[in-house]
Amino acid sequence: MHLRLVSGVVASILLSAGAPFVLGDGALRLWTEALLILTMAQMWNLLAGYAGLVSFGHQVFVAAGAYALFLAAEALNVSPYWVLPLAPLAAAFLAALVALPLFRLRDAYFSIGIWVFSEIVATLVTKSSLTGATAGLPLKTSSLMDLDWFEPTLFWIASVQALAATAGLLLLMRSEFGLGIMSVRDNDVAAMSVGVDVQRNRLIVFVISAAGCGAAGAVNFLSNLYLSPASAFDVSWVVNMMFIVVIGGIGTLEGPIIGTLLFFALREIVTGQLGLSGGWYLVALGSVAVGTMLWSPRGLWPALSARWGLRFMSVERKAPRLALQDKPNND
Amino acid sequence: MAWIETVVNGLLLGGLYGLIGIGLALVFGVMRVVDGAQGEFMVMAAFFAVIVLAAAPDLHPLIIFGLAILFSFCIGYVYQSWIVNRSMQSSDPLAPLLLTFGVSIILRSVMVEVFGADLRGLQLGSLSRASIAIFNINIGVMPLLTLATSIVLFLLLQWMLKRTSFGRIIRATADRRDIVRLFGVRPDRVYACVMAMSVALSAIAGLFLAARASFTPFSGVERLLIAFEVVVLGGIGSFWGPLIGGLALGVTQLVGLKWDPNAGLLYCHLLFFIMILIRPSGLVASRS
Numbered sequence: 316m317h318l319r320l321v322s323g324v325v326a327s328i329l330l331s332a333g334a335p336f337v338l339g340d341g342a343l344r345l346w347t348e349a350l351l352i353l354t355m356a357q358m359w360n361l362l363a364g365y366a367g368l369v370s371f372g373h374q375v376f377v378a379a380g381a382y383a384l385f386l387a388a389e390a391l392n393v394s395p396y397w398v399l400p401l402a403p404l405a406a407a408f409l410a411a412l413v414a415l416p417l418f419r420l421r422d423a424y425f426s427i428g429i430w431v432f433s434e435i436v437a438t439l440v441t442k443s444s445l446t447g448a449t450a451g452l453p454l455k456t457s458s459l460m461d462l463d464w465f466e467p468t469l470f471w472i473a474s475v476q477a478l479a480a481t482a483g484l485l486l487l488m489r490s491e492f493g494l495g496i497m498s499v500r501d502n503d504v505a506a507m508s509v510g511v512d513v514q515r516n517r518l519i520v521f522v523i524s525a526a527g528c529g530a531a532g533a534v535n536f537l538s539n540l541y542l543s544p545a546s547a548f549d550v551s552w553v554v555n556m557m558f559i560v561v562i563g564g565i566g567t568l569e570g571p572i573i574g575t576l577l578f579f580a581l582r583e584i585v586t587g588q589l590g591l592s593g594g595w596y597l598v599a600l601g602s603v604a605v606g607t608m609l610w611s612p613r614g615l616w617p618a619l620s621a622r623w624g625l626r627f628m629s630v631e632r633k634a635p636r637l638a639l640q641d642k643p644n645n646d
Numbered sequence: 647m648a649w650i651e652t653v654v655n656g657l658l659l660g661g662l663y664g665l666i667g668i669g670l671a672l673v674f675g676v677m678r679v680v681d682g683a684q685g686e687f688m689v690m691a692a693f694f695a696v697i698v699l700a701a702a703p704d705l706h707p708l709i710i711f712g713l714a715i716l717f718s719f720c721i722g723y724v725y726q727s728w729i730v731n732r733s734m735q736s737s738d739p740l741a742p743l744l745l746t747f748g749v750s751i752i753l754r755s756v757m758v759e760v761f762g763a764d765l766r767g768l769q770l771g772s773l774s775r776a777s778i779a780i781f782n783i784n785i786g787v788m789p790l791l792t793l794a795t796s797i798v799l800f801l802l803l804q805w806m807l808k809r810t811s812f813g814r815i816i817r818a819t820a821d822r823r824d825i826v827r828l829f830g831v832r833p834d835r836v837y838a839c840v841m842a843m844s845v846a847l848s849a850i851a852g853l854f855l856a857a858r859a860s861f862t863p864f865s866g867v868e869r870l871l872i873a874f875e876v877v878v879l880g881g882i883g884s885f886w887g888p889l890i891g892g893l894a895l896g897v898t899q900l901v902g903l904k905w906d907p908n909a910g911l912l913y914c915h916l917l918f919f920i921m922i923l924i925r926p927s928g929l930v931a932s933r934s
Contacts, residue, residue, distance in 0.1 A: 363740070369740065369743075416919075416923050419923065420922065423674075423680055423878075424878060424922065426680075427871075427874045427875070427878055428919070428922055430871060430874075431871070431875065431915045431918050431919055431922075432919065434871065434911065434915050435912065435915045435916060435919060438909065438910055438911070438912040438915070439912070442908065442909070442912075554747070557744065557747070558744070558747075558748075561740055561741075561744040562744075565738075565740060592759070594755040594756075594758050594759045595755070595759065597751050597752075597754075597755040598751070598752050598755045598756055598759075600748075600751060601747075601748040601749065601750075601751035601752035601755065602748070602752060603748075604744055604745070604747070604748030604751075605729065605745055605748040605749060605752070608733045608741045608742075608744055608745040608748065609729070609732050609733060609745070612733055612735075612736035612738055612741035613736070613738060613741075
């Protein structure tokens with residue numbers, strides 16, 4: 316298992332290190348965007364698929380990361396790269412702050428409660444002159460960055476994030492802590508009775524999920540060099556995360572990767588190859604979602620892996636089998 | 647006096663919110679499905695009425711309303727029995743949720759592509775702009791009709807669920823869909839009827855919205871969050887709750903806007919957030 320994981324990580328690093336020298340500008344930008352969305356989707360997946368908390372308000376963490384980056388870069392007058400670590404910290408801080416009241420809510424109440432929280436923060440940010448109000452913020456210190464290497468650097472940062480999100484989730488879910496999280500999702504009362512600290516586990520997962528979205532959101536707006544509240548707090552962020560995760564396969568690590576590939580392939584084909592408007596792309600996306608939910612409600616990856624017996628990053632645990640019957644599977 | 651007028655107008659706006667929330671509350675209460683496409687059905691009914699009105703300008707508004715509601719009822723029945731019922735068979739509650747969000751995106755995008763994103767209104771002659779004065783307070787006739795209609799519909803729905811045998815079947819199916827089968831009830835049919843009623847209720851909300859103000863294909867999704875708030879504030883599964891929740895949000899919105907003109911829905915959201923923290927199960931205790 317460790318050999319496969321290490322070789323997978325090394326191969327991914329080599330691939331993404333070389334990609335900017337091979338890909339054109341447009342393709343590089345597209346891949347950067349896809350990797351950032353993948354990171355966010357994995358973070359949403361961590362919360363919804365493994366911890367059982369369905370969030371409709373993750374755009375607030377995307378925005379928190381982006382605002383932290385833009386405000387800190389301006390205040391400290393340094394290159395935005397240096398303050399990038401502040402983005403996940405700001406999102407994590409916000410998540411820890413709001414977790415206490417939000418965790419009192421159950422199921423659909425939590426989903427709607429966090430969406431409302433996001434709208435409240437969005438309105439306050441839009442009203443405050445400190446955060447640039449409706450006009451938003453330009454990236455003041457963009458001249459401190461080496462613009463020749465701007466696109467490749469962002470691509471590398473996005474690759475590191477997506478890789479860290481996916482590999483980190485794999486390790487997390489294979490650990491004892493991950494087992495505790497999944498037990499909370501499946502039956503919180505039973506989990507509590509065997510000594511799992513439900514609220515603490517939820518809090519940790521919620522904060523990690525927010526931090527990941529904050530980091531990816533910051534890089535996304537860094538690549539735009541401009542931040543507006545309407546796009547930062549756009550509910551499309553969480554809608555896209557949800558579509559990608561649920562179409563690909565919630566509660567699996569491969570699912571969001573498949574979902575992201577499908578999401579971008581669909582967009583490029585409908586708006587690029589077929590030359591249709593963005594509206595028809597949304598129709599296509601909606602149709603894929605409806606079709607997937609009718610054909611395979613657990614998402615595409617579980618259906619495919621069951622059919623062809625594919626398993627790459629499974630976190631499934633199997634009961635030990637008798638040595639005589641079969642060779643135990645170490646996955 | 648101006649404040650009283652604001653509160654009265656808030657109550658009238660609350661009537662519309664209650665009407666939007668009631669359909670969602672019905673579907674959630676009976677099927678435990680959060681229907682993300684409810685807003686689009688609202689807009690669809692408005693477009694249907696606009697098209698019929700353009701084709702036959704001499705028709706009485708009530709006939710047009712009736713046709714639009716009938717149309718929505720059929721759409722709701724088909725929507726549930728062809729699509730939503732199939733996804734409700736999986737144990738994962740996220741499947742119907744994503745399915746309805748998918749339907750909502752399809753409907754909205756198709757409406758944008760076909761009808762465009764311009765503001766439209768349903769012109770019902772003088773009725774749309776008429777107003778009456780009570781104690782020096784100007785009250786629009788359309789908003790007043792909206793509130794009256796929503797109160798009547800709430801009463802009707804309450805009566806139907808409590809007193810008729812069909813209402814009893816709905817409540818029984820909501821509680822135990824496996825056991826009602828033993829009594830010859832087909833849960834899928836019941837769900838289809840409930841969804842049809844819910845979409846018809848949304849259609850009424852959409853028609854009132856179109857007649858009193860204007861709408862675009864995005865009018866539904868813009869009100870989705872407030873509709874959720876109405877349902878949650880009212881207590882999921884309770885049937886009077888959505889009206890009370892709607893009225894509270896309507897008054898809060900207009901009073902908030904008068905006090906702080908660029909607040910948008912901030913005070914509605916704050917009220918919701920504070921209320922849900924004090925009473926995590928809604929204003930009105932849940933039925934179960």
